Amino acid sequence: MQLLDNHVVLVTGGGSGLGLGVARHCLAEGARVAIFEVSESKVRQLQEAFGPDVLVMQGDVTRAADLQACRAAIVERFGRLDALIGAQGIFDGNLPLRETPLERVDSLFDEIFHVNVKGYILSAHIFADLLEASQGAIVLTTSTAAYAADGGGMVYTATKGAVRSLVGQLAFELAPHVRVNAVAPAGIAGSQLRGPRALGLEEQKQSDIPKDAFLSMFKSLSLLQELPTPEDHGPLYAFLASRHNKIMTGQTVVADQGLLNRAVLKAPH
Numbered sequence: 001m002q003l004l005d006n007h008v009v010l011v012t013g014g015g016s017g018l019g020l021g022v023a024r025h026c027l028a029e030g031a032r033v034a035i036f037e038v039s040e041s042k043v044r045q046l047q048e049a050f051g052p053d054v055l056v057m058q059g060d061v062t063r064a065a066d067l068q069a070c071r072a073a074i075v076e077r078f079g080r081l082d083a084l085i086g087a088q089g090i091f092d093g094n095l096p097l098r099e100t101p102l103e104r105v106d107s108l109f110d111e112i113f114h115v116n117v118k119g120y121i122l123s124a125h126i127f128a129d130l131l132e133a134s135q136g137a138i139v140l141t142t143s144t145a146a147y148a149a150d151g152g153g154m155v156y157t158a159t160k161g162a163v164r165s166l167v168g169q170l171a172f173e174l175a176p177h178v179r180v181n182a183v184a185p186a187g188i189a190g191s192q193l194r195g196p197r198a199l200g201l202e203e204q205k206q207s208d209i210p211k212d213a214f215l216s217m218f219k220s221l222s223l224l225q226e227l228p229t230p231e232d233h234g235p236l237y238a239f240l241a242s243r244h245n246k247i248m249t250g251q252t253v254v255a256d257q258g259l260l261n262r263a264v265l266k267a268p269h
């Protein structure tokens, strides 16, 4: 008996990084998996890599029609949905307030909030009835940026705070049928988190940051010094997505290698 036997799991933003690692873990735990992803090239690669085992669909979480098409494909293929895992996101390039041109604030705000927040609201709206029918779960992705400064710029940070609040409200509204929780990671190895078009940073990815520089900074600050891989997050997401979670709803689990558990800056070891 595996953790996700008899579970159908959808991962939005599952084309790379965290979502892809979590999707692979869910598969290994016995789930039937669907991935919804905006990047056409990632979708093609995943369709080739997984073959018919995984339903990989191209679409944009900011567009209700794309999510409805995804819902229809899931119902046709699997007839049910047990867990919605939200893993999409885009970053704001860490841009400080004073370096953000005033005339870009509107487009920057809209672009990042639409993907990072509205995408989760639309997904919850469109899949809620399937999840209620299966007594299922929603697991969203926020960030340590929702708890502490300097995990992103002002817009990214505001979106992650919004997701942290959203899980509380969704847990309240969908109880007792659907459990709703979130995970707040810190750094993730191999992330391709991209910047916003509004700043011309859509080609900039987190994986472009020189690995050694990022790794040594992360290791100097976190208690568990390894930068986690997306797969390392798999068991936590899988548990929250599973019917084995009978004890948590409305919560955000800070999964940060102990990064925030510091009051004084000195080397931990």
Ligand SMILES: NC(=O)c1ccc[n+]([C@@H]2O[C@H](COP(=O)([O-])OP(=O)(O)OC[C@H]3O[C@@H](n4cnc5c(N)ncnc54)[C@H](O)[C@@H]3O)[C@@H](O)[C@H]2O)c1
Pocket (backbone or CB within 6 Å): 012, 013, 014, 015, 016, 017, 018, 019, 036, 037, 038, 039, 042, 059, 060, 061, 062, 087, 088, 089, 090, 115, 119, 141, 142, 143, 144, 184, 185, 186, 187, 188, 190, 191, 192, 193, 194, 206
């Ligand atoms: N990378 C980190 O250090 C880190 C830290 C904390 C939280 N997070 C969060 O983890 C989540 C996953 O990020 P990641 O680091 O794995 O980045 P990633 O870019 O590798 O994965 C995100 C995926 O979402 C997809 N996506 C973006 N916009 C979309 C849209 N409109 N519709 C559908 N799919 C879309 C991307 O194409 C990508 O495949 C994000 O919510 C991110 O904010 C990341």
